[in-house]
Amino acid sequence: MLIDLVDHAIDVAAVLQAAESDEAGAVNAFIGTVRNRSDGRRVVRLHYEAYPPMAVHQLRRVAELAQEKWPMLRQVAVVHRHGTLEIGDVAVVVAVSTPHRADSFAACQYIIDTLKEVVPIWKKEEYEDGTVWVAAHP
Amino acid sequence: MNLTVALFGIAREIVGQSSLTLTAPAGQSAAGLLADLRTQYPALAGLRSLAVAVNNEYAAADVALHERDEIALIPPVSGG
Numbered sequence A: 001m002l003i004d005l006v007d008h009a010i011d012v013a014a015v016l017q018a019a020e021s022d023e024a025g026a027v028n029a030f031i032g033t034v035r036n037r038s039d040g041r042r043v044v045r046l047h048y049e050a051y052p053p054m055a056v057h058q059l060r061r062v063a064e065l066a067q068e069k070w071p072m073l074r075q076v077a078v079v080h081r082h083g084t085l086e087i088g089d090v091a092v093v094v095a096v097s098t099p100h101r102a103d104s105f106a107a108c109q110y111i112i113d114t115l116k117e118v119v120p121i122w123k124k125e126e127y128e129d130g131t132v133w134v135a136a137h138p
Numbered sequence B: 001m002n003l004t005v006a007l008f009g010i011a012r013e014i015v016g017q018s019s020l021t022l023t024a025p026a027g028q029s030a031a032g033l034l035a036d037l038r039t040q041y042p043a044l045a046g047l048r049s050l051a052v053a054v055n056n057e058y059a060a061a062d063v064a065l066h067e068r069d070e071i072a073l074i075p076p077v078s079g080g
Helices: A012-018 A053-070 A101-118 B007-013 B030-040 B044-045
Strands: A004-007 A028-032 A042-050 A075-079 A083-086 A092-098 A119-127 A130-134 B001-005 B019-023 B052-054 B070-074
Touching: A004 A053, A012 A028, A028 A042, A028 B019, A042 A075, A053 A075, A053 A101, A053 B030, A075 A101, A092 A101, A101 B007, A119 B007, A130 B007, B001 B030, B007 B044, B030 B044
Parallel strands: A004 A075, B001 B070
Antiparallel strands: A028 A092, A042 A083, A042 A119, A075 A092, A119 A130, B001 B019, B052 B070
């Protein structure tokens, strides 16, 4: 299992490689990137803040939950970046491997969806005329 | 007892600092801490959610806090 929180560019190829397994016929990856628009506003860049020890602990917890739900998972790799990211930068990579493809799609989606609900990382969008913490208010 | 609370994201901006040290009654619960902080910093009550983390785990409302715990306020997360 590869779990990491980094403050520099994510080596996507290395994350994919960490998910490889001779017992797997499928490697499935999600790559989250910085988009240039949000709710119709032009986004200039994003600032990600993390609570590092808890973020790493919770990332590992999410990966372990996925292993319980999909016992056929061979490898799990999750790397999230924090700091200031520009448009197009990779913010997160999730990669999993399983013997057959259907499980790999499901497990990968579960991991990114759960990560977004529980891992203490916060995203602040910077626009040309201000900033907003994403999803902070109802 | 004295509790130190780490603050992140919008909670850090609302309070104006990255950690708070406050005096709490012995046996203070996570819910009690949240209630005190919302009274002191009303803008915290306007957030979509606010959780307490103790030693890297989300704490249930009735969890008792201790001086040596690593306590953090967790405003709505938005990673990914």
